[in-house]
Amino acid sequence: MATYHSTDITIKGMDCAECTLHVKEALASVPGVISADVYLGAERATIRFSGEQPQPRDIEQAVKIAGYEAILDIENIPDSQGPISFSSFGKTTILSFIGIVVFVLSATIIGEQLGLISSLENRVPWYFWLVLIMIGGYSIMTKVIRALFKRKIISHTLMTASMITAIIAGEWTTALLIVIFMRLGDFIERNTTEKARQAVHSLRKAAPRSAHLVHPNGIKDIPISALSNGDIVQVKPGESIPVDGMVLEGSAIVDNSTISGESMPQEVGPGDMIYAASLLTTGSLRIKTTAAGKESLFGRIIKLVEEAEGNRGEMQTLADRFSAIYLPIVGFIALITFLISKNAIAAAAVMAVSCSCSFSLATPVAMLASIGRAAQEGLLFKGGKYIEEMVNIDTLLIDKTGTLTLGKPEITDMHVSDGFDRMTILKNIAAVEQDSEHPLADAILRFADEEKIAIPKTENFSSDIGKGVSGIVDHTLVEIQNNPQQIGNRMQSIANKLLEEGKTIVYVHFDGRLAAILAAEDSLRIEAKDAIDTLKNMGIDTIMIISGDHRTAVGKIAAQLEIDYSAEMLPHEKIDLVKELQKSGRKVMMIGDGINDAPALAQAEIGVAMGAKGTEIAIETAHVVLLRDDWSLIPKAIDIAKRTIRIVRLNIFFTAIYNLFGISLAAFGILAPSIAAAMQSIPDVGIMANSARLLKDK
Numbered sequence: 001m002a003t004y005h006s007t008d009i010t011i012k013g014m015d016c017a018e019c020t021l022h023v024k025e026a027l028a029s030v031p032g033v034i035s036a037d038v039y040l041g042a043e044r045a046t047i048r049f050s051g052e053q054p055q056p057r058d059i060e061q062a063v064k065i066a067g068y069e070a071i072l073d074i075e076n077i078p079d080s081q082g083p084i085s086f087s088s089f090g091k092t093t094i095l096s097f098i099g100i101v102v103f104v105l106s107a108t109i110i111g112e113q114l115g116l117i118s119s120l121e122n123r124v125p126w127y128f129w130l131v132l133i134m135i136g137g138y139s140i141m142t143k144v145i146r147a148l149f150k151r152k153i154i155s156h157t158l159m160t161a162s163m164i165t166a167i168i169a170g171e172w173t174t175a176l177l178i179v180i181f182m183r184l185g186d187f188i189e190r191n192t193t194e195k196a197r198q199a200v201h202s203l204r205k206a207a208p209r210s211a212h213l214v215h216p217n218g219i220k221d222i223p224i225s226a227l228s229n230g231d232i233v234q235v236k237p238g239e240s241i242p243v244d245g246m247v248l249e250g251s252a253i254v255d256n257s258t259i260s261g262e263s264m265p266q267e268v269g270p271g272d273m274i275y276a277a278s279l280l281t282t283g284s285l286r287i288k289t290t291a292a293g294k295e296s297l298f299g300r301i302i303k304l305v306e307e308a309e310g311n312r313g314e315m316q317t318l319a320d321r322f323s324a325i326y327l328p329i330v331g332f333i334a335l336i337t338f339l340i341s342k343n344a345i346a347a348a349a350v351m352a353v354s355c356s357c358s359f360s361l362a363t364p365v366a367m368l369a370s371i372g373r374a375a376q377e378g379l380l381f382k383g384g385k386y387i388e389e390m391v392n393i394d395t396l397l398i399d400k401t402g403t404l405t406l407g408k409p410e411i412t413d414m415h416v417s418d419g420f421d422r423m424t425i426l427k428n429i430a431a432v433e434q435d436s437e438h439p440l441a442d443a444i445l446r447f448a449d450e451e452k453i454a455i456p457k458t459e460n461f462s463s464d465i466g467k468g469v470s471g472i473v474d475h476t477l478v479e480i481q482n483n484p485q486q487i488g489n490r491m492q493s494i495a496n497k498l499l500e501e502g503k504t505i506v507y508v509h510f511d512g513r514l515a516a517i518l519a520a521e522d523s524l525r526i527e528a529k530d531a532i533d534t535l536k537n538m539g540i541d542t543i544m545i546i547s548g549d550h551r552t553a554v555g556k557i558a559a560q561l562e563i564d565y566s567a568e569m570l571p572h573e574k575i576d577l578v579k580e581l582q583k584s585g586r587k588v589m590m591i592g593d594g595i596n597d598a599p600a601l602a603q604a605e606i607g608v609a610m611g612a613k614g615t616e617i618a619i620e621t622a623h624v625v626l627l628r629d630d631w632s633l634i635p636k637a638i639d640i641a642k643r644t645i646r647i648v649r650l651n652i653f654f655t656a657i658y659n660l661f662g663i664s665l666a667a668f669g670i671l672a673p674s675i676a677a678a679m680q681s682i683p684d685v686g687i688m689a690n691s692a693r694l695l696k697d698k
Contacts, residue, residue, distance in 0.1 A: 004034060007053060009045045010071040011038065011063065018154060018323070018360055019068070025150075026066035030058045040364060042306030045070075067143050129172035136179040137163065140186070156182065158330055158351035159677065165348035166673055174345075174674050178352055181677035203302050203375060206258050206277050211242035214286060227292040235285045241278045244291040244298075247271065252283025259298060259378075259627060300619060301375060301627070308371045308383045315648055316363040316384055323360045330354040330663065337667045345673060349666035353676035354659065358683035362651035365687055369694040370644040379637050380625040389605045390624070390641040392587045396540050397578065397600070399592035400547035400554055401504075403610045404561070405522035407439050407593070407629075411447040412503060413519035415494050420515045427453050428478045429508055429518075432471040435461045440506065441469075443520050444480075465571055468506070479509040482548070482568075487514055502556030504549050524560055531631035532561050538638055542586065546574050546600075574600040591634065608634065640694075647690055654690075655683045 011023055020038040027036035027047055032054040038045045047054070056072045063070035134141075140156050147154045159182050166175040211227055212219045212234040219234055224242055227233070232248065235241050241254070251269040258277045265281060268274055274287060276296040293299055330351065338347035367384040374381055381387055398404055416422050430448035433441035434455060448455070458471035458478075468481035479485075484507040487495070495517055498505050503519040532543060544564040547554045551567040558565035566577065574590075578600050581588050590597065590604035593611070598621040601607030609622035611629035619625055626633050662679050665671040671679070 004048045004050050005053070006046055006048045007072075009047065009059065009063075011043055011045050011068055012071065013068040014038075014040055014043060018357065022066045022154075023063060023068055026062040026068075027059065030054050030062050037307075039306055040368070044306060046307075065146070067139075067146070129176060130167075133163070133167070133172075133176055133179050136176070136183060140179075140182055154327075158327060158334070158354055159680070161331075161334075162348040162351040162673055162677070165344050165351075169344055169348075171345070171673075174348075174672070177674040178677040181352075181674075181681065184681055203305060203372070206240070207298060207302065208240045208242040208276055211292075212236070224293045227289055229289055229291065231289045231292075233287050233289060235280050235287060237280055237282055237284060239280055241274055241276055241280060241285075241287070242292065243287060243289040244273070244275050244296045245287040245289045246273055247285055248288050249286040250284050252285050253281045255279040255281050256628075259301070301380060304380050304382060304619070304625075305371055305375045308367075308381060314385075315388060315645075315652075316367070319359055319363050319652065326359060327354070333663060333667060341669065343669055346666060346669040348673045349669075349671045349676040350663055352673045353662040353666045353671060353680050358655045358659075358687060359652075361684065361687050362655050363648050366644055366648045366651060366691040366694060369691050370640060373695050374637070374640050377633070377636065378627040378630070379633055379640070380619075380627065381637075381641075382623050382625075386606055386623040387641045387644050389587070390589070390638055391645050393589045393606060393638070394540060395542040395581055395586040395588045396535060396544070397574075397581075397588060397590045397604070398543070398545050399590075399597050399610075400545050400549055400557060401439055401522060402593040403591055404528050404545065404557055405524055407522070407611075409439055409443045409504065409520040409522040411443050411518055412521050413498060413517075414447075415491065415517045417488075417491060417514050417516060420510070422516075423451065423453065425508060425510075425516045426451055427456065428473045428476065428510070429480055429516075430455045431458045431473045432461065432469055432478050432480060434458070435471070436463060436469045438469070439522075440504070440520055444518065447518075467570075477509075477511050479512075481507050481509065482550075483507065484514055485509055485512055491517060499550055499552040502553050504553045524557060525629070525631055528631045529561055531634055532563065534635040535638070538635060540589075542581075546577060571597070571599055575603050578603045608637070644694060647694060651687050651690055654686055658683050658686075 009027075014020060014023065020040050023045060024036050024038045027033055027038070027045060030047075032049045032051065034048045034050060036045055036047045047059075059072065060070045137160070141160055144154065144156050144160045147157065159178060163175045163178040163182075166172075166178060208224055210221055210223055213222050213227070214232040214234050227243060231243075233242055233245070235252075237252075240258075247268055247270050249270065251267070253265045254268050254274060255265050256275070256278045258279065259275050268285070273290075274285070275298060276292065277298040291297070291299075294303065334347040334350040337350050338344055341347075363384065367387065370387065371381050371384070401407060401409070414422070414425075416425060426448045429444055430453060433444045435458060456473055458473055461469070461471040463469045467483075468479060470477065470479040472478070484491075484495075487507070491514060495505055495507075498517070498519040501519075503521050505517055505519045507514060508516040508518065535543065542564075543561075544566060545554055545558050545561075546566050546569050548569055548571075549567060554565045554567035569577075574597065578588050578590060582603075582605075588604040589606040589608060590600050591608040591610055592598075592601055593609070598617055601609065601622050606624060607622040608624045608626065609619070610626050624637060626637075662671065662676065666676050
C-alpha cells in the first residue's frame with residue numbers, strides 16, 4: 001500500500017467558495033500532488049503527495065497562475081491584524097458602500113437627465129475610456145480569460161460580458177461604472193469572508209509563538225517550532241503558556257478561558273497538566289513539554305476549526321450545486337432577453353445584476369462565524385454538517401460515569417472475606433489498577449494511598465472493557481470485576497445492601513476466590529439537572545442514561561434527573577441501541593467521555609465528547625467536543641445550531657428573492673446596467689450583516 005504525506009500551505013486572496021475550487025484545481029495540477037483540500041475560512045490548503053514533496057516553486061507558480069498567492073512557510077506567516085469588530089467594520093463598510101452607490105448613481109442619473117453624460121462621452125476620446133476600463137478591470141478580466149481557456153464560467157464572466165456589451169453599444173460611462181462596481185463587489189466579498197474568519201483569526205492570534213527554554217547555560221528564547229517533547233520551559237507571570245506539559249516547579253493561577261471558555265481561574269502546582277495558550281495570571285512555573293505547536297491541544301483545536309468547513313452539510317452542498325448552474329442560467333436569460341427585445345443594454349443589465357457569489361457565500365460565511373465563535377466558548381463543531389444534524393435531534397443518550405457524574409468516585413466501603421488480609425488486598429489491587437484508565441482505578445489508588453502502601457509491580461495486565469481488569473501480583477492472579485465469580489451468603493448480603501444504597505461495587509478475586517467487595521459513589525454534576533430540563537423544553541422528547549454500572553446505581557441518578565435508563569450495558573450493546581433507535585427514525589445524540597463510549601459516539605448522528613480536554617480519542621471520534629465539563633454547553637450547542645440554520649436560511653431566502661427581483665427588472669428594461677452593477681453587491685452586504693450576528697453573544 002502506498003504511503004502518502006501531507007503538508008499545509010497558506011493561500012492568500014480567496015474570498016468565496018469559487019476561489020477554493022480554482023486553488024484546488026491549480027494544486028492538483030502540480031507534479032507529485034495526489035490530492036488537495038482547500039479551506040476558505042482558514043486561508044489554507046492541505047496537499048497530499050507520495051515520495052518527495054513537490055517543488056515549492058511549482059506550487060507557488062500554479063497558485064499564482066490561478067490568481068492567488070501561496071505561502072509555504074506556514075510556521076512563519078506574519079500576524080494577520082484580522083477583521084475589526086462588527087460595530088466599526090460592518091457599519092463602516094455598509095455606510096461606505098451605500099454612500100458610494102448613492103453618489104455614483106445620483107451623479108449618473110442627474111448627468112443623463114441634463115445631457116452631461118452624452119456630452120462627456122462625445123468630448124472624451126474613446127481610447128481614454130478604454131484605458132480607464134482596462135486599468136480598473138485588468139485583474140478581473142485576466143481571471144475571466146483564464147477561466148475561458150479552461151471552458152469555465154466564473155462569477156465575473158457575466159459582469160465582464162455586460163461591460164463588453166456596453167462598450168460595443170458605445171456607452172463608455174456605463175462600462176466604466178460596471179468595472180467600478182465589480183471592484184467594489186470584490187472588496188465587499190473579501191471583507192464579508194474576513195468577517196466570518198474573525199473567530200479563527202482570534203484563535204490563531206492567541207497561539208504562542210516563542211518560549212523560554214531552560215538549559216544548562218541559562219534560559220534562551222526560541223520559537224515554538226524549535227521545541228521538542230521533554231524540553232523544560234519557564235513561564236513568567238502574565239505570559240501565555242507556550243506548551244502542553246506537566247508542571248515540574250512552582251505554583252500559579254492559570255486562566256484557561258482561551259482553551260475551554262472556562263472563566264474560573266485554576267490553581268496549579270507540581271504534577272498538574274497544563275495546556276498551551278492558557279494565561280499565567282500569577283506565579284511562575286517550569287513545565288516539562290509533552291506537546292507544542294500544532295501537536296498541542298490548542299494547535300489541534302485551531303486545525304479542527306479551520307478544517308470544519310470541509311464537513312459540509314446538505315444546505316452547503318445544494319448551494320454549491322446551484323451556484324454551478326446559476327451562471328449558465330443567467331446567461332441563457334440574458335440571451336432570451338436580447339432575442340425578444342433586441343435590446344443589448346437590457347441583456348447587459350441582466351448579466352450585471354446576477355449575484356452568483358452571494359449564493360456560495362450564504363452558507364459558509366454563517367457556518368465559519370458560528371464554528372469559530374463556538375470554539376471560543378469551549379465548543380468544537382467539526383463541520384456545518386453536524387450543525388445541521390443537531391437541529392433535528394430528538395433523542396439523547398447519556399453515559400453516566402464522568403459524563404453525568406463528576407467522574408471522580410470515592411471508595412466508601414471495603415468488606416474483606418474471611419481468611420484474607422486487608423493490607424494485602426489494598427497492595428495488590430493498587431498494583432493492578434495503576435495501569436488502568438477507568439475512573440474507579442483512580443478512586444482505588446487514592447484509597448490505597450491513604451494507607452501509605454508500597455505498590456509492587458504487575459505482570460500480564462489485562463483490561464476487558466465493561467467487565468474489569470486483572471494482573472499477576474506476587475504470583476497471585478488478581479481480578480477486579482463488576483460481577484463475582486462465586487460469593488457466599490454473608491458477602492452477597494453485604495453486596496445487596498450496598499447496591500440498594502445506589503453505590504457502584506466491584507469484586508476483588510485472588511486466584512478465583514472472592515477476597516473483598518469495594519463500594520464507590522460518584523456525585524451528580526450540579527448543573528446537569530437544569531441542563532436536562534432545558535433540553536426537554538427544547539424538544540428532545542427521549543432522554544436516557546445508558547451505562548455499564550449496576551442497575552440500582554444508575555437508577556438512583558436517573559431518578560434525580562427524572563429520565564429513563566438502561567444499566568449493565570457493554571459497549572457493543574450501546575451501539576446496538578443507537579442503531580435500533582435510528583432504524584425507528586429517531587435522530588440520536590450520544591454524550592460520553594470519548595473513551596469507552598467511542599464506538600457509540602461515532603454511530604450516533606451527533607456524538608458529543610464531554611470534557612475532552614487533552615483526550616485524543618475524544619477529539620478524534622466525536623462530532624462535537626466540549627473542552628470543559630459543563631452541562632450548560634449542551635443546550636448552548638443546540639441553541640447555536642438553531643440560530644445558525646435560521647441565519648443560513650434567511651441568507652439563502654434573501655439572496656434568491658433579491659436575484660429574482662433584480663433579473664426580472666433588468667429583463668424588462670427597467671434597470672440600467674450601471675444600476676444593475678451597483679445592485680449586485682448588495683446581497684453580499686446583507687449576508688455579512690446577518691451572519692455577523694453569530695459572532696455576538698445572544
